[in-house]
Amino acid sequence: MSFPDAASVALRDSQLRRNLAKATGTIRAKRASVVGELPDWQELRSAGRALKDRSLVDLDAQLELLEERVSAAGGQVHWANEADEACSIVAGVARAHGVDEVVKVKSIATDEIKLNEALAAAGVQAVETDLAELIIQLGDDVQSHILVPAIHKNRAEIRDLFARSLDLPDLSDEPEALAEAARVHLRRKFLSARMGVSGANFAVAETGTVCVFESEGNGRMCTTLPEVLVTVMGVEKLVRSWQDMEVFLQLLPRSSTGERMNPYTSFWTGVRPGDGPQEFHLVLLDNGRTGVLADQVGRQALRCIRCSACLNVCPVYSRVGGHAYESVYPGPIGAILTPQLHGMSEGRSLPYASSLCGACYEVCPVEIDIPRVLVHLRGRVVDTEPAWKPEKAAMRAMYRAFASRRSFERAQRAARLGSRPLARRGRIPRLPWPLSGWTETRDLPEPPAETFRDWWRRERGEGRARDEKPVDGEIGGKRGPRDLGAAATPDAAAAPRATSQNGDARRAMLGRIRQALADRPAPVEVPREYRRRSERSRPEIVDLFAERAGEYRATVRRAAPQELRQALTELCRHRGARRLTVPADLPPQWRPDGVELVPDTGLLPNDLDTLDGALTGCALAIAETGTIVLDGGFAQGRRALTLVPDYHLCVVSEDSIADLVPEAVERLEAAVAEGRPLTFISGPSATSDIELNRVEGVHGPRTLHVVIAG
Ligand code: SF4
Incomplete structure (x- = not known):
C-alpha cells in the first residue's frame, strides 16, 4: 500500500489520533524542557553531526579497528551483508549452544532483518523483554514509534492482551499492575536465559566498546545474565573514540526520552572474565547501508542516532502514526531511510510524506537536513519513473520552460492565455486533469497580466534586460535534471547487492564501503565548543x-x-x-x-x-x-x-x-x-x-x- 492510502486508513482511527496527540505532545514538551536548560545545546549538535560524519568518511578503516579491538577483548565479529546472513549467524550461535529460547532487548536493527521470524523458523523463540515490545509481540502487532512502539495501544487494550496471553483474568488496567505482570512474567525468563540478543546504540572503534541505552533494566538483564550475548549492529552506529561519547551521552537521552539521562546505559568491551556473558558475538550489518553511504546527499541519514525527536514534531507523523509508513523506521527518518535502504525499490511514496516544514531538521540532534534529503529523494523517484508519468512529464516540461529566457517567456504567455477561462477573481480554483490534483486542496493565483520582464522592458527598454547564462550543473546548464540525479545517485544503491558467505562477507562489505566513498569526502574537523570544564564550586x-x-x-x-x-x-x-x-x-x-x-x-x-x-x-x-x-x-x-x-x-x-x-x-x-x-x-x-x-x-x-x- 502506498503512504497516502495507508495514511487515509490511519486518519480514520480517532483513538489512534488521540493517543498520538497525547504522546507526541508530552514527549515534545519534556524534550524542550531538558534541552532548554543546556546553554551549549547547539554546540553539542554541531559536534554530534561532525563526530558521526567523521566516523563515516573512513568507515572501512574504523570497522576494521573495531573488529580488531573486539577480538582482542575476547569477542567474535561477524560481517553480514544482508538480513538473511545476519539472521543465520544469530541462529547458528543459538544452535551451537543448543538454545531454543533467547531473551531480546528492543532493537530496530533486528526488527529490520526480521530476526524473530528467522529464529522461529530455526526452532528458537525470541522473547521480547521491553514492555512495549512484549505488548507488540503478544498481540502479533507492529511497532508505531521508535521510542514507544506500542503508542497506539491504550491501557484497556493492554490489560485485555495480558489477561489473555499471560493467563491473568483478574488483572486491572492500572499501569503499575500491568508493569508488574510483565515483570513477573519476564523475570523467570531472565533468570534462566542462556543467550541474549541485543542491538547497539553506539560502538567505539578505538576501544571495541558497545553500548545500549534503556530505561527498564531489561537491556541490562539481557546483556548481563546469559552466558552468551549476540549484538546485531548497523555499521553506521560506529564512533571513533571513547571521548565522542561525551557528546552522545548528552544528545541522545535529552532528544529521545526527554530526560537528562535515561535510567540505564550499559557499556561492555568483549568478554569480562567472571562478569557477564562469557561469549560475545558482534554482528556488523550492512543490509543496504553502503548504498545509502554512496549517495552524497542521502548519506547524512546514516548519522541518525534513532532518538525519534523528528517523529514527535512532524505534523504528518503526529496525525497518521507509524503504521502508515509500513517500515520499522517511521516518521521523517523513515521517509528518508527506508527508500534508500531498499535502493529506491520500496517506500517510493515516503519522500512525499512531508510538508517540508523543516521542524524535523530543527530538532535533530545530529543536524540531518531531512527536508533537503526528501527533496533529493523525490528527484530520484521521478528520475526512475517512465517518461509518461504525469509528474515526470510535468518536470520535463518545467525543465524545458526554464531552460532559456525565450522558452520561459513563451511558457508565461501560454499560461496567461490558458488560464483566462479558468480564473475567478484573481484565483484559479480548479485546473483540468492531469493538473487537477494541485487544486484539490488549494487555489492557484492567476498569472499576472504583465510579468516583471514585460514591465522592465516597458520601463527601461529591451537592451537592459540581462540574460545570464546558466552554469554547468544548474538548471539549464550542460547537465539537465536527469544528469544531476545521476551524479548524486549512487551506483551502489542501484547495483544488485553482493551476496557473500562467511569470510567473503567481510571483503564484500569493505569493498562496497570503499566504492561508496570513492568521491573522497573531505576530512571532518570536530568543533568542541561545548562545556568541558565545570564553573561550579x-x-x-x-x-x-x-x-x-x-x-x-x-x-x-x-x-x-x-x-x-x-x-x-x-x-x-x-x-x-x-x-x-x-x-x-x-x-x-x-x-x-x-x-x-x-x-x-x-x-x-x-x-x-x-x-x-x-x-x-x-x-x-x-x-x-x-x-x-x-x-x-x-x-x-x-x-x-x-x-x-x-x-x-x-x-x-x-x-x-x-x-x-x-x-x-x-x-x-x-x-x-x-x-x-x-x-x-x-x-x-x-x-x-x-x-x-x-x-x-x-x-x-x-x-x-x-x-x-x-
Ligand atoms: S533523524 Fe535526527 S531527530 Fe530523527 S531519529 Fe534520527 S537523530 Fe533523531
Missing part, C-alpha cells in the same frame, strides 16, 4: 547532584565519614532490608548494623533474586544528570549485583562527583581502556510504555538509595 556540584538524583526519585542522604555507618543502618531499617549482597572488597566502615551481608562469591542469578538488595560503592557520579556510574572497580562488584536484587544502596564519595558529562567521560577513560564494563544509573528502572504513565521499577531494582559520603 564543589559545594554547588554536590548540591546539584543531590537535587538531580532526587528528581529521578532516588532517595538521597548525606553523611559525614563518622556518620556513614549510621546512615546506612537507618536506610536499611527503613527499607526493611535484612540480607544484602556486597562486593568482596566492601570497606568495613560501610557495614550497616543488624543486616546480614552476603559477599558475592559468584552468586547465581537465582541466589541474588532471594536477597533483599545490594550495597555497593560507585566509580563516580555526574551532578548535571543525577547519575551514578559503576565500573566494576573498588567496592562495586559484578554488574549482576546491582541488577537482580530489588533494592540498591549506593555510597557516593563527595570527591567523586563530576559536574559535567565530559568530565566524567574523561575520568572513565582508563576503565574503558582496561575493558571494564560501565553501568550508568539514573534513578530506579522505569517505563512509560503504557499511555506514557511513568511507572517506577520494571526489571532493575525498584528502589535506589544514595548516600553521599564526605
Whole structure:
C-alpha cells in the first residue's frame, strides 16, 4: 500500500489520533524542557553531526579497528551483508549452544532483518523483554514509534492482551499492575536465559566498546545474565573514540526520552572474565547501508542516532502514526531511510510524506537536513519513473520552460492565455486533469497580466534586460535534471547487492564501503565548543547532584565519614532490608548494623533474586544528570549485583562527583581502556510504555538509595 492510502486508513482511527496527540505532545514538551536548560545545546549538535560524519568518511578503516579491538577483548565479529546472513549467524550461535529460547532487548536493527521470524523458523523463540515490545509481540502487532512502539495501544487494550496471553483474568488496567505482570512474567525468563540478543546504540572503534541505552533494566538483564550475548549492529552506529561519547551521552537521552539521562546505559568491551556473558558475538550489518553511504546527499541519514525527536514534531507523523509508513523506521527518518535502504525499490511514496516544514531538521540532534534529503529523494523517484508519468512529464516540461529566457517567456504567455477561462477573481480554483490534483486542496493565483520582464522592458527598454547564462550543473546548464540525479545517485544503491558467505562477507562489505566513498569526502574537523570544564564550586556540584538524583526519585542522604555507618543502618531499617549482597572488597566502615551481608562469591542469578538488595560503592557520579556510574572497580562488584536484587544502596564519595558529562567521560577513560564494563544509573528502572504513565521499577531494582559520603 502506498503512504497516502495507508495514511487515509490511519486518519480514520480517532483513538489512534488521540493517543498520538497525547504522546507526541508530552514527549515534545519534556524534550524542550531538558534541552532548554543546556546553554551549549547547539554546540553539542554541531559536534554530534561532525563526530558521526567523521566516523563515516573512513568507515572501512574504523570497522576494521573495531573488529580488531573486539577480538582482542575476547569477542567474535561477524560481517553480514544482508538480513538473511545476519539472521543465520544469530541462529547458528543459538544452535551451537543448543538454545531454543533467547531473551531480546528492543532493537530496530533486528526488527529490520526480521530476526524473530528467522529464529522461529530455526526452532528458537525470541522473547521480547521491553514492555512495549512484549505488548507488540503478544498481540502479533507492529511497532508505531521508535521510542514507544506500542503508542497506539491504550491501557484497556493492554490489560485485555495480558489477561489473555499471560493467563491473568483478574488483572486491572492500572499501569503499575500491568508493569508488574510483565515483570513477573519476564523475570523467570531472565533468570534462566542462556543467550541474549541485543542491538547497539553506539560502538567505539578505538576501544571495541558497545553500548545500549534503556530505561527498564531489561537491556541490562539481557546483556548481563546469559552466558552468551549476540549484538546485531548497523555499521553506521560506529564512533571513533571513547571521548565522542561525551557528546552522545548528552544528545541522545535529552532528544529521545526527554530526560537528562535515561535510567540505564550499559557499556561492555568483549568478554569480562567472571562478569557477564562469557561469549560475545558482534554482528556488523550492512543490509543496504553502503548504498545509502554512496549517495552524497542521502548519506547524512546514516548519522541518525534513532532518538525519534523528528517523529514527535512532524505534523504528518503526529496525525497518521507509524503504521502508515509500513517500515520499522517511521516518521521523517523513515521517509528518508527506508527508500534508500531498499535502493529506491520500496517506500517510493515516503519522500512525499512531508510538508517540508523543516521542524524535523530543527530538532535533530545530529543536524540531518531531512527536508533537503526528501527533496533529493523525490528527484530520484521521478528520475526512475517512465517518461509518461504525469509528474515526470510535468518536470520535463518545467525543465524545458526554464531552460532559456525565450522558452520561459513563451511558457508565461501560454499560461496567461490558458488560464483566462479558468480564473475567478484573481484565483484559479480548479485546473483540468492531469493538473487537477494541485487544486484539490488549494487555489492557484492567476498569472499576472504583465510579468516583471514585460514591465522592465516597458520601463527601461529591451537592451537592459540581462540574460545570464546558466552554469554547468544548474538548471539549464550542460547537465539537465536527469544528469544531476545521476551524479548524486549512487551506483551502489542501484547495483544488485553482493551476496557473500562467511569470510567473503567481510571483503564484500569493505569493498562496497570503499566504492561508496570513492568521491573522497573531505576530512571532518570536530568543533568542541561545548562545556568541558565545570564553573561550579564543589559545594554547588554536590548540591546539584543531590537535587538531580532526587528528581529521578532516588532517595538521597548525606553523611559525614563518622556518620556513614549510621546512615546506612537507618536506610536499611527503613527499607526493611535484612540480607544484602556486597562486593568482596566492601570497606568495613560501610557495614550497616543488624543486616546480614552476603559477599558475592559468584552468586547465581537465582541466589541474588532471594536477597533483599545490594550495597555497593560507585566509580563516580555526574551532578548535571543525577547519575551514578559503576565500573566494576573498588567496592562495586559484578554488574549482576546491582541488577537482580530489588533494592540498591549506593555510597557516593563527595570527591567523586563530576559536574559535567565530559568530565566524567574523561575520568572513565582508563576503565574503558582496561575493558571494564560501565553501568550508568539514573534513578530506579522505569517505563512509560503504557499511555506514557511513568511507572517506577520494571526489571532493575525498584528502589535506589544514595548516600553521599564526605
Ligand atoms: S533523524 Fe535526527 S531527530 Fe530523527 S531519529 Fe534520527 S537523530 Fe533523531
